[in-house]
Amino acid sequence: MSSTIPVTTHKKEEFINMTPRIQKEINVQGVQNGLCHLFIPHTTAAVTINENADPDVITDILHGLSTMVPNQGFKHREGNSPAHIRSSLFGVSLNVPIHNGELKLGIWQGVYFCEFDGPRDRQMWISLFPF
Amino acid sequence: MSSTIPVTTHKKEEFINMTPRIQKEINVQGVQNGLCHLFIPHTTAAVTINENADPDVITDILHGLSTMVPNQGFKHREGNSPAHIRSSLFGVSLNVPIHNGELKLGIWQGVYFCEFDGPRDRQMWISLFPF
Amino acid sequence: MSSTIPVTTHKKEEFINMTPRIQKEINVQGVQNGLCHLFIPHTTAAVTINENADPDVITDILHGLSTMVPNQGFKHREGNSPAHIRSSLFGVSLNVPIHNGELKLGIWQGVYFCEFDGPRDRQMWISLFPF
Numbered sequence: 001m002s003s004t005i006p007v008t009t010h011k012k013e014e015f016i017n018m019t020p021r022i023q024k025e026i027n028v029q030g031v032q033n034g035l036c037h038l039f040i041p042h043t044t045a046a047v048t049i050n051e052n053a054d055p056d057v058i059t060d061i062l063h064g065l066s067t068m069v070p071n072q073g074f075k076h077r078e079g080n081s082p083a084h085i086r087s088s089l090f091g092v093s094l095n096v097p098i099h100n101g102e103l104k105l106g107i108w109q110g111v112y113f114c115e116f117d118g119p120r121d122r123q124m125w126i127s128l129f130p131f
Numbered sequence: 132m133s134s135t136i137p138v139t140t141h142k143k144e145e146f147i148n149m150t151p152r153i154q155k156e157i158n159v160q161g162v163q164n165g166l167c168h169l170f171i172p173h174t175t176a177a178v179t180i181n182e183n184a185d186p187d188v189i190t191d192i193l194h195g196l197s198t199m200v201p202n203q204g205f206k207h208r209e210g211n212s213p214a215h216i217r218s219s220l221f222g223v224s225l226n227v228p229i230h231n232g233e234l235k236l237g238i239w240q241g242v243y244f245c246e247f248d249g250p251r252d253r254q255m256w257i258s259l260f261p262f
Numbered sequence: 263m264s265s266t267i268p269v270t271t272h273k274k275e276e277f278i279n280m281t282p283r284i285q286k287e288i289n290v291q292g293v294q295n296g297l298c299h300l301f302i303p304h305t306t307a308a309v310t311i312n313e314n315a316d317p318d319v320i321t322d323i324l325h326g327l328s329t330m331v332p333n334q335g336f337k338h339r340e341g342n343s344p345a346h347i348r349s350s351l352f353g354v355s356l357n358v359p360i361h362n363g364e365l366k367l368g369i370w371q372g373v374y375f376c377e378f379d380g381p382r383d384r385q386m387w388i389s390l391f392p393f
């Protein structure tokens with residue numbers, strides 16, 4: 001009941017809508033009702049749920065994070081400490097209900113892979129727990 | 132094992148203690164031990180756990196968020212980008228253990244619906260997973 | 263399938279790597295595949311996943327949080343409102359997959375207990391859900 005979705009990012013910071021790929025996995029495994037657990041095995045990326053309609057919202061989220069966590073005063077030599085902080089702020093683990101074979105999201109919600117230190121080859125892990 | 136709790140908010144920003152309503156749902160469904168999954172199907176609201184004793188803590192959390200995410204430099208025309216950011220910072224998904232028929236929280240903890248762009252009619256979705 | 267890990271913190275702010283203690287619990291309970299749910303029953307602490315290699319990353323995360331949430335303008339008399347805010351920002355609930363008897367983390371990831379208002383005697387609660 002576990003699988004891996006590869007994610008290729010193309011920018012330093014980028015949100016990728018994963019909803020269709022997660023739904024496809026639910027279809028393949030044939031789960032009707034239960035819980036979908038999403039996990040990001042990286043320390044400079046995250047998973048979040050936010051608006052799937054106006055792309056300006058994602059732009060604004062990235063802008064907001066850049067003002068909240070400026071890159072100054074850090075020790076880590078790789079220079080990507082703000083990406084590590086953003087990863088912990090948004091989190092790498094998320095659960096979404098599955099209802100009647102569908103990922104049950106609110107009407108304006110999409111599930112996003114959050115790249116904070118790309119571009120890189122990344123993964124999202126999915127585990128499905130039927131009732 | 133899934134249900135919806137309607138939540139009516141009355142202010143622009145407001146935290147509503149959901150603990151009694153979640154406990155009532157556990158009682159109705161008769162789950163003794165397992166996991167309670169809470170999900171907010173909105174993009175300008177969230178769910179969090181924090182202090183249930185001194186209401187000043189919630190006031191301070193809202194004040195802290197207002198200084199962390201000021202409403203400036205955003206593109207989204209609805210003008211509520213800070214609410215979208217707060218939603219992703221606090222998150223829309225949360226799990227709490229159920230033990231001996233009770234939502235197992237720490238002594239000072241309460242579960243809060245976080246309204247960041249109200250007043251609105253909102254929902255909290257609950258799924259219970261017995262062991 | 264539930265247990266409590268005691269955690270003693272020694273500083274005002276400190277991250278403690280819990281990965282070995284969580285793995286030990288999985289070994290004791292003999293779970294091969296499923297979900298590990300971690301829960302922090304405190305309102306000025308949290309749980310997060312971040313880098314387990316360079317300790318400067320943790321130092322930088324604490325530094326970043328201190329600049330994001332300065333201790334000013336708060337009402338709560340205990341004076342620890344920033345710790346309450348950090349608790350909700352990072353969260354008190356986290357799920358990690360279990361695969362072949364092992365806590366399945368990314369190669370650079372560790373699970374951290376986050377103390378934001380120590381030193382104190384704390385707890386991490388663990389619940390294991392086999393597939």
